[in-house]
Amino acid sequence: MKSVRSPRVKATTKAPTGIAGFDEITGGGLPRGRTTLLVGGPGSGKTILALQFLVHGARACKEPGIFVAFEETSKRIAGNAESFGWNLAELGRKKVFFMDAQPTPDLVQSGNFDLSGMLAALGAQAGEMGARRIVFDALDIVLALMPDAAAKRREVYRLHEWLLAHELTGLITAKAGGDEASSIDQGEFGFMQFMVDCAVILNHSVVVGVSQRNLRVQKYRGSSFDENESPFLIGASGVEVAAAPTLGHARLKVSSERVSSGVERLDTMLGGGYYRGASVLITGFPGTAKTTLSGAFAEAACRRGERTLFVSFDSDSNEVIRDLGSVGIRLARYVKNGRLRMASARTITGSAETYLVRIKTLANEHKARCLVIDPVSTWSKSGSDSSAHSVAERLIDWSKAGGITLVCTSLLDEMSSQTEGGSSLQISTLADTWIHLNYLVQAGERNRGLAIIKSRGTAHSNQVRELILSDAGVTLTDTYTAGGEVLMGTLRWEKERAERVAHEVTEVAGKLKRVRLDAEEAELGVRMKSLQVELEAKQVEKALLARTTETHKGELSRGLTRMGELRGADAAIPVRKSP
């Protein structure tokens, strides 16, 4: 049979599926007017995904659809859909039409046959309701009735051509043997994958005892797509695919507003606090006050009147409130007035994926502006490291997109490993601010130290500070460096005391010196005064002397003139000056 190529549909036209994440991976949805093959093992979520595609089309895109059920009865499928809140009854048969096409078990075969009957019936139905989408659920069931591979192939081509002729966006689901998605390459659907325009593989596997669902777009003609496996989840409202954000999605709201970390001196060290919408990572060994620091942040957020969600994976929420109360962080009142929501979970159940979805739901419900996750590192325990890492990555992306300030703590397991970069989730590279808490052992003491390893876009202190927990709260103190080491605890106290004593000594010495100088100054003053008096006396004496000399001289000259007059001397004789 000759394959008929589809009438040229614009490659850009896509039929959105309404499945969170899936439309992003495929750049808009399934190829419109073409056929998509969805393969997966039992229980991998094929039917749900297919039905969601139809429901979304009918509800949001004004594209009515037909669901051809080869395996389950339409009643059961509709019942399952109710649990996702899709309410098929409300949509009505005009929008989503179910065709029960389960082969009866007592079906007798004799000679060859084909699917023309069904396609003719569907064609009439599609024309009547103006259907734009169609799902063939579990096509493998009906193909199994075909006697040989050639007949199967023929029927698939017949179906494909029918879809193209009716310009319907088709989604065919088929089972793949076992869990191995790759096994279908050799199976009877191998040729189908060549024929269809888009192929999606669902995979359900168990990694270290944790269920993990993955979705991969194998091919998509005429379109770019995300080729990697993406985890997905069957949540409360249907399938949700965890799409890794692609480049060029510059939709982040960046804020330069600062929010307090809850510790005054830490704010100073960070140049005013964390940025709003930033993600903060607090790493440290057990007992280094990670929870306390994140609790302080939560309290500060509540005090500002911001709705906050605190997720604790380690201990019960009431325990957290009690424990934080002992260091002066009182959260109970904010829980009571509804500003703070505490959630606790054990990591034994569920994969990281599940937790991400739950946290997202909780945060959306609570309209949280600040989010604390303590600790995020437990995620690496559930399932594979790589998936937990991608979850942490998406958590950060998600919180950023929503402008939620995120504080998460991460536990470092190995006491021996003193490397600060040992965060197994590697979110340290993604976080905007990374605060590391450490123990410093000195002189038989273990003291808590805090250092800001990085803080993007912020001038921050490069110094290790000592972190002190008291019933008044968290305080950071100045540290003393001696011989290249930061002094903490009693060593710091000793150093502080020694400095205080030294300061007093210098102060007293200074005072003493001043007194002595004052005395000397006074003495010099006195001496200056007596000399002044002496000087004045001398001056008077000198003036007196000058006057007596003058008088004496006058008398002398007057005497000479008088003497000349008396003698009748010659007037021509010049007057002689006194010697």
Place this chain on the structure above:
Amino acid sequence: MSRRAKSKFKFRLYVAGDAQNSAEAVANLTALCRAYLKDRHSIEVVNVFREPKRALADGILMTPTLVKLAPAPAPRKIVGTLSQTQPVLQALGLETLTVNP
């Protein structure tokens, strides 16, 4: 058994226009009825291309499909060209009957 065998057979055959397998099925059914159910059968041929709504209502997946509407028990569906006579006879409860002379 013999009472039931005497009762009248009512068939409906769904065909896809004049497709080859449909034409074969019509021929095979006619031949079979002539051989086993002479004068006690009626055949209605439904063309699914002309009456698709009927095929939809009756849940016809494949063509050709033969539906036995009577006699009781419940309707029976046989798909294919009916070229293999034995399973068809078995399904219709005719396997014990011998060919009419």
